[in-house]
Amino acid sequence: MLIVGAGVAGSVAALRLARAGFGVVCLEQGGWTDPSEFPGSKPEWELLSSRRWHPNPNVRGLGADYPCETSESDVNPLMWSGVGGSTILYSAHWVRFLPSDFRVRSLDGIADDWPFTYDDLAPYYERVEHDFAVSGAAGDPAYPAGRGPPLPPLPIGKIGRRAAAGMDRLGWHWWPGPQSIASRAHGNLRPCGLRGTCLTGCPDRAKATTDLTHWPEALERGARLVTGARVNAITTDARGRASGATYIDRAGREQHQAADVVIVCANGVGTPRLLQLSGLANSSGLVGKRLMMHPYAAVVGFYDEPLESWLGPTGQTIQSMQFYETDESRGFVRGGKWQVMSTGGPLGLRAAYGGAPLEERFGESLHRNLREQLGRGLEWGVIAEDLPEDSNYVALDAQLTDSDGVAAPRIVYRNSDNTRALLDFHLERLHEAHAAAGALKTVATPLMRDCGWHLLGTCKMGDDPATSVVDADGRAHDVPNLYIYDGSVFPTSAGVNPSATIAAVSLRCTERLIETAHRQAVPA
Amino acid sequence: MSTLDRERLGALADVLVPAASGMPSATEAGVHRAGLDRVLAARPDLEPLLARVLADAAGEPGDVLRRLQASDEAGFAALTLAVTGAYYTDPAVRRLIGYPGQQYQPELVTRAPDWDEAALARVVARGAVYRQTR
Numbered sequence: 001m002l003i004v005g006a007g008v009a010g011s012v013a014a015l016r017l018a019r020a021g022f023g024v025v026c027l028e029q030g031g032w033t034d035p036s037e038f039p040g041s042k043p044e045w046e047l048l049s050s051r052r053w054h055p056n057p058n059v060r061g062l063g064a065d066y067p068c069e070t071s072e073s074d075v076n077p078l079m080w081s082g083v084g085g086s087t088i089l090y091s092a093h094w095v096r097f098l099p100s101d102f103r104v105r106s107l108d109g110i111a112d113d114w115p116f117t118y119d120d121l122a123p124y125y126e127r128v129e130h131d132f133a134v135s136g137a138a139g140d141p142a143y144p145a146g147r148g149p150p151l152p153p154l155p156i157g158k159i160g161r162r163a164a165a166g167m168d169r170l171g172w173h174w175w176p177g178p179q180s181i182a183s184r185a186h187g188n189l190r191p192c193g194l195r196g197t198c199l200t201g202c203p204d205r206a207k208a209t210t211d212l213t214h215w216p217e218a219l220e221r222g223a224r225l226v227t228g229a230r231v232n233a234i235t236t237d238a239r240g241r242a243s244g245a246t247y248i249d250r251a252g253r254e255q256h257q258a259a260d261v262v263i264v265c266a267n268g269v270g271t272p273r274l275l276q277l278s279g280l281a282n283s284s285g286l287v288g289k290r291l292m293m294h295p296y297a298a299v300v301g302f303y304d305e306p307l308e309s310w311l312g313p314t315g316q317t318i319q320s321m322q323f324y325e326t327d328e329s330r331g332f333v334r335g336g337k338w339q340v341m342s343t344g345g346p347l348g349l350r351a352a353y354g355g356a357p358l359e360e361r362f363g364e365s366l367h368r369n370l371r372e373q374l375g376r377g378l379e380w381g382v383i384a385e386d387l388p389e390d391s392n393y394v395a396l397d398a399q400l401t402d403s404d405g406v407a408a409p410r411i412v413y414r415n416s417d418n419t420r421a422l423l424d425f426h427l428e429r430l431h432e433a434h435a436a437a438g439a440l441k442t443v444a445t446p447l448m449r450d451c452g453w454h455l456l457g458t459c460k461m462g463d464d465p466a467t468s469v470v471d472a473d474g475r476a477h478d479v480p481n482l483y484i485y486d487g488s489v490f491p492t493s494a495g496v497n498p499s500a501t502i503a504a505v506s507l508r509c510t511e512r513l514i515e516t517a518h519r520q521a522v523p524a
Numbered sequence: 525m526s527t528l529d530r531e532r533l534g535a536l537a538d539v540l541v542p543a544a545s546g547m548p549s550a551t552e553a554g555v556h557r558a559g560l561d562r563v564l565a566a567r568p569d570l571e572p573l574l575a576r577v578l579a580d581a582a583g584e585p586g587d588v589l590r591r592l593q594a595s596d597e598a599g600f601a602a603l604t605l606a607v608t609g610a611y612y613t614d615p616a617v618r619r620l621i622g623y624p625g626q627q628y629q630p631e632l633v634t635r636a637p638d639w640d641e642a643a644l645a646r647v648v649a650r651g652a653v654y655r656q657t658r
Contacts, residue, residue, distance in 0.1 A: 040626050041626070041628070042566075043562075043613045043615075043625060044562065044563075044565075044566035044609070044613055045625075045626055046609070046612075047563060047566045047567050047605070047609045047613070048566050048567070050567075050605070051567055051569060098654050098655075099654060099655065099656070099657040099658075100654065100655045100657055102657070103657050106657075107655065107657070117657070118657065119658075137637070137644075139648060141647065141648055141650070141651060141652045141653055141654075142652075142653050142654050143654060144654075152636060153636045153637060154633060154636055155632065155633065155635040155636040155637075155638040156636070156638060156639050157638070160638075160639065161638065161639060161640065164639060164640065164643060164644075165640070165643070168640070168643040168646065168647075171646075171650065173647055173650070173653045174647060175644075175647065176636075176637070176639065176644075183633055183636065190630075191630045191633055192630070192633055193627070193628035193629045193630040193632070193633065194629055194632045194633060195626045195627060195628050195629075196626050197626050203628075204628050306622075310623065310626060311632070318639075321653050321654065322653065324653070324654070325653070325654065325655050326655075345612070345623060345625070345626070346608070346612040346621065346623060347605075347608060347609060347612060358589055358590060358593055361604075362539070362540040362541065362589075362604070363539065363540070363542055363544075364542060364544045364545065366540065366541060366608075367541075367544050367545040367547045368545065370621060371545065371621070374621060374622070374623060375622065375623065
C-alpha cells in the first residue's frame with residue numbers, strides 16, 4: 001500500500017494498515033520537525049511566527065513547500081509540508097460535523113448529500129478522538145448524545161468565562177471547546193501547559209500531531225516513511241491501474257515506488273494537483289473543482305479587566321453553535337461555528353492598527369493602546385460554511401513551479417453572495433456577543449485573507465461516477481486501486497474545523513479497504 | 525548595520541516609541557543596539573529592507589516616517605516590526621507592561637472545569653440546537 005502524504009488522513013491510514021499487517025510505504029515531501037525547533041518557547045516567538053513558522057507556504061518559502069498562485073483568490077491556502085502535515089501548525093480544534101452537514105441537499109435543497117450519515121461516521125469519530133487525545137466536556141446539546149471526549153477538558157480561562165457570561169445573558173449556546181490537546185499525559189503526549197503558541201507548533205509535545213500520535217507506532221509495526229519525496233505522478237499499468245508513483249528525492253533524482261494500491265492524502269490542493277499532473281481519475285471533470293476553504297471573520301473585543309489573553313489553548317476556549325443551522329429568514333442558507341480565541345502578545349495586537357495614521361498607531365498612542373488592550377482582549381471568530389461551486393477550483397499554473405520544477409497549483413476562489421450574506425449576519429451577531437459581555441471597544445476583520453486552513457471538496461465523494469471522483473470508500477471511480485482519503489473528498493464543507501472528520505473518514509475508508517482487500521484489483 | 529544606520533534607526537524609533545506613560549523610549553530600551561541584534565538574529569530577512577529604508581532616512585524623523593508610510597508599505601512595515609519587535613522582547617519592557625511571555629504552566633490545566641456550572645446547565649436546559657435528520 002502506497003500512501004502519498006503524512007498528514008492527518010495519511011497517518012490514520014498508515015497506522016491502521018500497519019496494525020492490520022499490510023506493507024505500507026508513505027511518501028512525504030517534507031521532513032520531520034523536532035518540537036524543540038518550535039519558536040513558542042523563545043522570547044522572539046512573535047517575530048519568528050511571522051516568517052519561518054507562518055502557515056502560508058508563499059510566506060514561509062521553505063524547500064519542502066510548493067508555492068500557490070493566489071492572485072485570483074480571496075483567501076490564501078494554508079498548510080504545512082512535513083511529517084504530521086498541517087497538524088504541525090493547526091490550532092487543534094477537534095470538532096465533529098453535525099448531522100445536518102451530511103444532508104445539505106435533503107435539508108436545504110442545495111449542494112449535495114454525503115453518501116453516508118453522521119450516525120455512520122460516529123463510531124469512527126469516537127475512535128479517532130482517542131488516538132488524537134481529544135480533551136473536552138461531554139453533553140453538548142449541539143450534538144446527539146454520546147460518550148464525549150476521552151480526556152478531561154482544558155480550562156476556558158478568563159477570556160472564556162467573560163465571553164460565556166455574555167452568551168448566558170443572551171441565552172445563546174456556548175460550550176467548552178473540544179480540542180486535540182492532551183489535558184493529561186496520553187500516549188506520546190505530555191499535558192498541555194497553556195503556553196498559547198499552538199499555531200506555531202507545540203514545543204511542549206502536548207498538541208496531537210501525527211508525527212507524535214501515529215507515526216512512532218506505525219514505524220514500529222513496519223511501515224516505511226520516505227521523507228523529502230516529492231511525488232510528481234501516479235503511474236499506471238497497461239490496463240490503467242495505478243502501479244505506484246514517481247517522486248523526486250532531495251538529491252534531485254527521480255525515483256519510482258511500486259505499489260498494489262495508491263492512497264492519495266495530500267490535502268485539498270495537493271491531491272487534485274497530483275491527479276492533474278498524472279492525468280488520472282477525472283472522467284467527471286471534477287478533479288480540482290468545488291474548492292472550499294472556509295472564510296473566517298472575527299471581532300476582537302477589549303475589556304475592562306486583565307484577562308491573561310495570551311494563555312492557551314490558542315484555537316478556542318469556548319465555542320458556539322447558536323447560528324450554525326439554516327434559518328432562511330436570514331436571507332442565506334447554512335451557517336458557521338463560533339469560537340473564542342486568545343489574542344497573543346504585544347506584537348499580535350499591532351496588527352489591528354494596519355493602515356491607521358501614524359499618530360494613532362505610534363508615539364504616546366502606542367503605550368496607551370497597549371495598556372488598554374494587552375491581555376484584555378478576546379476574539380470571537382466564525383468559520384463560515386462555503387458551498388461547493390465549480391467556479392472555485394485548483395488548476396496547474398502555466399508558469400509557477402515548485403523547487404523541483406513541478407507545476408504549482410493555481411487557486412481560483414471567490415466568495416459567493418450566500419457566503420457574503422452569511423458573514424455579514426454573523427459579524428453583527430459577534431458584535432452583539434461582545435456587547436453583552438461588556439466589551440469597551442471592538443475591532444472587526446470582515447474576511448481574513450490568511451485563513452485557508454481547511455482545503456476541501458476538490459475530489460468529490462459520491463455514488464455517481466458522472467458527478468463525483470471517488471465513491472463512498474474513497475476509491476476513484478475511474479481507477480479501481482486508486483484511493484483518496486483526505487478533505488478533497490468532502491461533498492460539502494460544513495461550518496466547523498475539519499480535522500476530526502478528515503481523520504474519521506480516513507479511518508472508515510481504510511477499514512473498508514481492509515475488509516475488501518481480498519478482492520482488490522491490483523496492477524499486472 | 526553600520527553605526528550611522530543604527531543612529532538613524534534610533535532617531536526614527538524614538539518617534540515611534542517615545543518615553544511616555546512611565547515607559548522608556550526605544551533607544552532607552554536599546555532598540556537600536558541589542559534590540560536590533562535580537563530582531564535580525566530572528567528575522568534576517570528584514571535586514572535588506574531596513575538597510576534600504578535607513579539609506580534614505582536623512583532628515584527630520586517625523587517627516588521621514590510619514591513619507592515612508594505613504595510611499596513604501598513594505599519598508600514601513602519592516603521598520604515598525606523591527607522597532608516594536610526589539611522593544612517588546614526587552615525583558616525590562618516586558619516587566620513594565622506585565623507580559624510574562626508564553627510559558628509552560630501545566631499546573632493551570634487542573635483549574636478545569638473553571639466555568640460557571642449553573643450557566644452551562646442553562647445551555648443544556650435550553651435543549652438541542654441541532655437539526656434532527658432521522
